[in-house]
Amino acid sequence: MIEVLHQAGRFPLFSSEGCRALEAAALARSPARALMAQAGLAVARLALAVAPHARCIWIVCGPGNNGGDGLVAARHLAGLGLEVHVSHLRGNKPLPADAQWAWQTATDAGLQIGRALQAPDGCELIIDALLGLGLQRAPGGTFAQAIQAINASGVPVLSVDLPSGLHADTGCPCPDAQARPGAVVNAQHTLCLLSLKPGLFTGQGRDHAGRIWFDDLGVPAVDGGSGRLIARGERERWQALARRAHVSHKGSYGQVLVIGGAAHMEGAALLAASSALAAGAGKVHLKALSGALQAAGTSRLELMRWPEGPLDGQTPWQDLTLVVGCGAGHGLDVTPGLGSPLPEILRQAPRLVLDADGLNTVSRSTMAQELLRARRSAGLRTLLTPHPLEAARLLAWPVAQVQADRLAAARVLSSALDCSVVLKGSGSVIASPGEPVHVNGSGNAALAGAGTGDVLAGWLAGLWAQAPAMPVHELATLGAAWHGEAAHGAQVPLRAADLIEHMHALQASLP
Ligand SMILES: NC(=O)C1=CN([C@@H]2O[C@H](COP(=O)(O)OP(=O)(O)OC[C@H]3O[C@@H](n4cnc5c(N)ncnc54)[C@H](OP(=O)(O)O)[C@@H]3O)[C@@H](O)[C@H]2O)[C@@H](O)CC1
Ligand SMILES: Nc1ncnc2c1ncn2[C@@H]1O[C@H](COP(=O)(O)OP(=O)(O)O)[C@@H](O)[C@H]1O
Numbered sequence: 001m002i003e004v005l006h007q008a009g010r011f012p013l014f015s016s017e018g019c020r021a022l023e024a025a026a027l028a029r030s031p032a033r034a035l036m037a038q039a040g041l042a043v044a045r046l047a048l049a050v051a052p053h054a055r056c057i058w059i060v061c062g063p064g065n066n067g068g069d070g071l072v073a074a075r076h077l078a079g080l081g082l083e084v085h086v087s088h089l090r091g092n093k094p095l096p097a098d099a100q101w102a103w104q105t106a107t108d109a110g111l112q113i114g115r116a117l118q119a120p121d122g123c124e125l126i127i128d129a130l131l132g133l134g135l136q137r138a139p140g141g142t143f144a145q146a147i148q149a150i151n152a153s154g155v156p157v158l159s160v161d162l163p164s165g166l167h168a169d170t171g172c173p174c175p176d177a178q179a180r181p182g183a184v185v186n187a188q189h190t191l192c193l194l195s196l197k198p199g200l201f202t203g204q205g206r207d208h209a210g211r212i213w214f215d216d217l218g219v220p221a222v223d224g225g226s227g228r229l230i231a232r233g234e235r236e237r238w239q240a241l242a243r244r245a246h247v248s249h250k251g252s253y254g255q256v257l258v259i260g261g262a263a264h265m266e267g268a269a270l271l272a273a274s275s276a277l278a279a280g281a282g283k284v285h286l287k288a289l290s291g292a293l294q295a296a297g298t299s300r301l302e303l304m305r306w307p308e309g310p311l312d313g314q315t316p317w318q319d320l321t322l323v324v325g326c327g328a329g330h331g332l333d334v335t336p337g338l339g340s341p342l343p344e345i346l347r348q349a350p351r352l353v354l355d356a357d358g359l360n361t362v363s364r365s366t367m368a369q370e371l372l373r374a375r376r377s378a379g380l381r382t383l384l385t386p387h388p389l390e391a392a393r394l395l396a397w398p399v400a401q402v403q404a405d406r407l408a409a410a411r412v413l414s415s416a417l418d419c420s421v422v423l424k425g426s427g428s429v430i431a432s433p434g435e436p437v438h439v440n441g442s443g444n445a446a447l448a449g450a451g452t453g454d455v456l457a458g459w460l461a462g463l464w465a466q467a468p469a470m471p472v473h474e475l476a477t478l479g480a481a482w483h484g485e486a487a488h489g490a491q492v493p494l495r496a497a498d499l500i501e502h503m504h505a506l507q508a509s510l511p
């Protein structure tokens, strides 16, 4: 058993369908009941580890195999002499065979199984085995009551496989018939079994699941899942990026050009440019859309101002990695006569990170969308870094639809514009045409502050300038993981300029 987000490495993520296929294959290879026996034992072990002093435990079991896991755990914990109260909520249908076996062995062992919907007096731990992978709809009736009682109890909760009510694929509460979100258990710990579910790591998953543990039940990991979790910092991969030959010089590390920073939003472009420098780009140029900034220069003396004049056939495109859009306002709008540089950038830039108002401009212009879509087949590479609202504008969806299934939204956007995408937020989702989706496990709400996205965009370009041949999907994954890692242990809230320093300091700690 591991605590997933404390591990370095990449773990396969399985959609509900993939989990079912893995489960069926594992069941076919195992003796009858062996998986549930192991699952229940793992739950009991973790309960003892996270609440070693608890004497009284309430175990709330549902009508499927999730409930079966809870019943097996109940038998083990009662066998150790703990005061175990079991509530079993079941419908009119017979229990599945494994859960029926768990119920029978528990009652044979003398466990009393009731239907109470309140934590017993003196309860010190709740085990939530109500609903797992088989969640079909928003919990109603006694199921909703049980979830409310668990959440209102003030007692620590260990959820089995998933916090009950959370959808495994999306990390959202299951909606009811009126599309209102249903109740979800708020757990301190979740023990995910057999295969990792993406919904634990993105959307609302992290807030409901607490600390996430994983037991593969002895079934070896296969990488046939629908995506991958990037658990924690990937220092060995970063080290390869940061390595410098003694004989190298600034020309060895590429050039970044940042275009953005309209009046009143100069800071966004400065953050992106400073971040690209800190990431190690050899030279960083700034083309500010605000005349004042372009004239006055910046407090970072290393930054170079890009000369006045249009970007055109004379621009050394091949040498440049571009970050376009940070604080650009309407300055890139593709209105005839205004001379927006965006169409030429989309036609020419070999490596382009498009962020913030660059994305908003694209969402308003079908011409820009067509130019964007044509880039990959022309050998030009693009990374879009939208937050959920920017993604919603690009997709012409409500933002709630983006957040309701972040993996799907990132995939649809990536395929609609034929680009790589980092859909930012809790559990950033990285999607690229033909690649498995990655979910970034690092980072936390210390990053929820103005400018941290500009820092990400600049950092990505800074890395890309140094490794121009790196596949964009990999680059986006490494950059997002680095950005998130820098927030661990940082003071909350983390100011964006300080974030750059934290990310820079991680370079020094590389092995
Ligand atoms: N087999 C094994 O060896 C292993 C199994 N494992 C464990 O099994 C779990 C999956 O078990 P599962 O497929 O039985 O689904 P589960 O989550 O228990 O729920 C299904 C039941 O809930 C019901 N139901 C659904 N929604 C509802 C709602 N809103 N409100 C009320 N009821 C609702 C649904 O009824 P129905 O929709 O058919 O009316 C059905 O009766 C998995 O998460 C893991 O813990 C692992 O340990 C690996 C080894
Ligand atoms: N709760 C969180 N967990 C992990 N990362 C977060 C969280 N909140 C914000 N972030 C990260 O912070 C950054 C915010 O970017 P963005 O919203 O574009 O900010 P801005 O436009 O002000 O620069 C993104 O990289 C996002 O993934």
Ligand SMILES: [K+]
Binding pocket: 066, 128, 129, 130, 131, 132, 159, 160, 161, 162, 163, 164
């Ligand atoms: K559960």
